[in-house]
Amino acid sequence: MADWYVSSTAHAAVPVYTISTAYTVGQFVRRVTPTLKANWVMRCTVAGTSAASEPTWPTADNGTVVSGGATFTNVTGQGAFGWTAAAGDIPTLIGAVGTFRFLGGDRMFVSSDHSETQTATTTYGSGTGTAGYNLGQVLSVNRAGSVPPVAADLTAGATVTVSGAVTLNLDATFPVYHFGMNYVYTGSNAVAIGFAATGAKLGYFDTCQLYLNTATAACRFQGLTTSAQIALYNSTLRFGNAGHSIFMTINTTLQIDWMNTASAIQGTSPTALFNAPNTLVAFATTMRGVDLSAVTGTLIIQSAGGGSKYLFDSCRIAPGVVRYNAAGSVTTRDLVELVNCFDGTNVISESYTPAGAVTTEFTITLSGGATDNVGTFSHKMVSGTNVDKYAQPLTGFWLDVNNTAIGSSKTATVEIISSASLNNDEISLVLEYLGTASSSLATLATSLPATVLTAASAVTTSTATWNASPATPVKQKLQVTFTPRTAGRVRAQVRLGKASATVYVDPQVTIT
DSSP: OOEEEEOHHHHHTSOBOOSSOEEOTTOEEEOSSOOTTOOOEEEEEEOEEOOSSOOOOOOSTTOEEEETTEEEEEOTTBGGGGGGGOBSSGGGGBTSSSOBOOOTTOEEEEETTOEEEESSOEEEETTTSOOOSOOEEEEEEOTTSOSSOOGGGBOOOOEEEEOSSSOEEEEOSSOEEEESOEEEEOSOOSEEEEEOSSOOSEEEEESOEEEEOOOOTTOEEEEOSTTEEEEEESOEEEESSTTOOEEOOTTEEEEEEEEEETTOEEESOOSEEEEOOSSSEEEEEEEEEEBOTTOOSEEEEOSSOSOOEEEEESOBOOTTOBOOBOTTOOOSOOEEEEEEEEOSSOEEEEEEETTEEEEEESSSOBTTOOEETTEEOEEEEEEOSSOOSSSSOEEOOOEEEEEOOOSSOEEEEEEEEESSOOBTTTEEEEEEEEOSTTOOOEEEEESSOSSTTSOOOBOOBOOOOBSSOOSSOEEEEEEEEEOOSSOEEEEEEEEEOSTTOEEEEOOOOEEO
16 A cells, blocks of 8 residues: 655645756755646655756656756655655646556545646546556545644545536546545536546545536536446535536446435535436436435436436435426336435425325324324325336335234235225235245235236225325225234335326234
8 A cells, every 4th residue: 555645735835946956865856847737746866966958757656867967756746755745736646647656555645725727638536547446545634734644634625626628537447535525627518527437436425525616507417437336425516507417328327325415415506416318327326314405496307218216315305396307208117215304394205206106195194094203194106107007006115014923814904095996906015924934035925816817806995094085085905814924024015006096005014
């Protein structure tokens, strides 16, 4: 493992090379004319008087050059010299010109007062480095602290900016952990901040900010390969225009794991946070403990796409935000789930697929039914036209209950209410239970007709009391009879196969 140092401020303090000057061993110099991505630091390793002109500096790590009677060695960023030989910008250490110094397992310390601006497409992270699984670290630290830095020196603030009609690439040929970094884009290219241009490893961002600081509406965050993966922890996305989004283009996928972030969306609220307008693209997104309430338009537009999965777990959303817009979607694989999320008033659980929506209901609820911390609730299932009784039903959330009674026949019941009587092929209950003695192997049973060709029958009526009801209410109960052989969890799921129907489900399983 090697340590590397980057600081625009410390680099500026290195003396500029001068001609016809006596140098002693150990003196440091930098180039006469600073050059982006080649901000070297040279150390005199053989004393002597420099030549009457600036030499062509070696780009390789520890490369040497003779200038007059003196010899200089390229020691840019090397841990042995700390901030004294700090590179002037990050690309200098990651192979933009010359040797790729920052390797898997290395640490790159970037001073929290560092600021650089690149005007050409620039790659950060591990870029075109040697592929592998050893983690590299890019850490914003206080350069006034210890050398090498310790935990107390971690200080957010280092900033890199890319401008022009180019791209800021955050790449990972080996996995990279970023702490406290601000990655800012001020240009005009549609692919503004891109993830994984060449690599397929994880880019992990802790206490970072990714910022589209541009008014150009077409700019976006975008996955660039078929297997891009990023994790955001206590890290924010900042937008400069309502047209910005997290975007996917053809033949790409992007996995995002976003965790523990208050006020996660900064700047201008985007009209749509996630946007997958092309075929053969997919998001795999998990958010836990993320405040997205600044997004007031649409969370997800899946107008085409190759089937995406989104999980929002214990997040906060704006009360009126559109959760899922599937206009023009060509896939049956989309799934958007909000579990234990807060909308400013209530804790809700919701699910959206091309087959329809499942939402949390607080008015039409079963008396004595499921409760949360504020009262009774139910699940409202509203199917669309893209449903099938067997292959593509609208599925509710899995409902769990513990069961200790074994060896005898039991009946699992879930209460429902709607505006019309439903048959057992139109709505059903799937039960998963431990039906094998001394084994955790699950057995599945269903209230559907025995086969797809078996005649349907009406679901059993119910006399349960509901606190409110839809028009022309019909109360029914979904039931499955089963014999558990091992004590443990029983799971149930309601599946609605009737098109354009609305059903209210009490989300608890009773076993008798």
